[in-house]
Amino acid sequence: MDFKAADDLQDLQYFGEYGGVNPSISDSSTYTFLSAKTMFDTFEGNTEGCYLYSRHSSPSNLYLGEALAALEGTETANVTASGMGAISAVIMELCQAGDHIVCSRTIYGGTYAFMKNFLKKFNISISFVDTTNLHEVKDAIDPHTKMIYCESVSNPLLEVADIEALAKIAKKHRLPLVVDNTFSPLSISPSKLGADIVVHSLTKFINGTSDCVAGVVCGTKEFCLSLKDVNQGAGMLLGSTLDSLRASSILKNMRTLHIRIKKHSENALYLAQNFEKNGFRVVYPGLKSHPGHGTMKKQYNQEYGYGGLMTLDVGTVEKANALMELMQTKGLGYLAVSLGFYKTLFSAPGSSTSSEIPMEEQIKMGLSNGLIRFSIGLDNDIHRTYLAMKDCLKQLNISGHREAKV
Ligand SMILES: *Cc1c(COP(=O)(O)O)cnc(C)c1O
Numbered sequence: 393m394d395f396k397a398a399d400d401l402q403d404l405q406y407f408g409e410y411g412g413v414n415p416s417i418s419d420s421s422t423y424t425f426l427s428a429k430t431m432f433d434t435f436e437g438n439t440e441g442c443y444l445y446s447r448h449s450s451p452s453n454l455y456l457g458e459a460l461a462a463l464e465g466t467e468t469a470n471v472t473a474s475g476m477g478a479i480s481a482v483i484m485e486l487c488q489a490g491d492h493i494v495c496s497r498t499i500y501g502g503t504y505a506f507m508k509n510f511l512k513k514f515n516i517s518i519s520f521v522d523t524t525n526l527h528e529v530k531d532a533i534d535p536h537t538k539m540i541y542c543e544s545v546s547n548p549l550l551e552v553a554d555i556e557a558l559a560k561i562a563k564k565h566r567l568p569l570v571v572d573n574t575f576s577p578l579s580i581s582p583s584k585l586g587a588d589i590v591v592h593s594l595t596k597f598i599n600g601t602s603d604c605v606a607g608v609v610c611g612t613k614e615f616c617l618s619l620k621d622v623n624q625g626a627g628m629l630l631g632s633t634l635d636s637l638r639a640s641s642i643l644k645n646m647r648t649l650h651i652r653i654k655k656h657s658e659n660a661l662y663l664a665q666n667f668e669k670n671g672f673r674v675v676y677p678g679l680k681s682h683p684g685h686g687t688m689k690k691q692y693n694q695e696y697g698y699g700g701l702m703t704l705d706v707g708t709v710e711k712a713n714a715l716m717e718l719m720q721t722k723g724l725g726y727l728a729v730s731l732g733f734y735k736t737l738f739s740a741p742g743s744s745t746s747s748e749i750p751m752e753e754q755i756k757m758g759l760s761n762g763l764i765r766f767s768i769g770l771d772n773d774i775h776r777t778y779l780a781m782k783d784c785l786k787q788l789n790i791s792g793h794r795e796a797k798v
Pocket residue numbers: 474475476477500502503543547572574575592593594595596605606607
């Protein structure tokens with residue numbers, strides 16, 4: 393693919409108020425006008441470049457939005473106070489009572505809970521399908537369907553969506569395809585593959601320092617403006633506004649995103665390949681054994697690799713817990729949810745981030761309770777990490793094949 397997101401990002405130039413190399417931070421909730429007429433026009437949305445009130449927009453949030461639009465290659469982007477703030481606003485903007493959504497059955501637990509439980513209040517129904525099975529997707533579409541929703545690399549099973557194929561189905565039925573690209577920034581460019589709207593939790597890789605929560609909606613000017621509409625817009629009215637100070641710190645962290653993603657991917661591939669060789673049940677899109685490997689190769693931006701997430705199935709929840717605790721004691725990472733940190737993070741999704749998903753559904757989707765999700769860190773010497781992890785496994789008598797098949 394010839395889309396060069398990192399170059400586009402690098403080419404963006406900002407100057408601060410006094411010629412600073414970082415844009416000045418706008419530290420105001422409200423803005424003055426020289427004339428009352430301009431204030432009225434701004435309210436009506438007619439004056440570009442004028443700020444009214446920071447829930448609507450602020451210079452710092454617009455700068456960050458510009459960088460994220462460059463990252464995804466969309467016309468524009470609106471930043472939000474969390475990934476869920478972005479996701480819920482998009483859904484509420486596109487759907488109303490009586491509508492229907494076709495959604496991947498393996499998605500982030502919060503998104504799953506929002507769709508399955510919260511949307512009931514609005515009489516919006518959801519078909520959760522296996523989006524890697526295109527027939528299931530087609531069959532689920534009905535006259536009330538208003539969107540198709542998936543994650544490019546799904547949480548926590550790391551299923552890879554064939555975005556091009558899904559976009560074709562979406563286009564044919566005149567439906568927007570909404571893709572959550574949180575797991576694979578730079579590696580996958582959903583909008584270049586035909587997605588209409590791309591959302592992210594910036595909390596994860598994009599910010600990369602686990603010090604804040606934020607999100608973004610990337611899309612057309614028309615859609616992003618509609619989200620901000622003072623009378624109707626779900627973004628404006630649900631009020632998930634990112635603080636300017638935080639927007640500016642996220643923008644600074646984005647400067648190193650390309651370097652970080654390459655290192656996360658390189659390290660994860662190394663561990664995945666080696667643990668697979670040792671007979672462990674490893675899931676990583678970079679492995680030939682992964683069912684989505686071909687799809688990934690077809691659509692990824694090679695230089696950024698297959699991403700920083702991998703899973704290891706050690707058979708039972710007891711073993712998973714013991715391993716995570718030991719690894720934390722040995723300084724190999726943190727037993728914590730979330731992802732994209734410099735240090736490896738691990739959690740057992742069945743009892744944490746995906747606990748919103750009922751047990752029988754978890755079993756149906758292949759989420760076993762001995763599954764550990766790893767967000768592999770930026771370790772300088774990954775071979776050293778590999779040896780230390782192997783020691784932990786050995787100490788707990790967790791071996792390859794036999795245990796993993798439980
Ligand atoms: C974390 C996450 C979200 C939610 O983002 P928040 O910033 O926590 O609101 C959504 N989708 C995916 C894939 C995530 O990992």
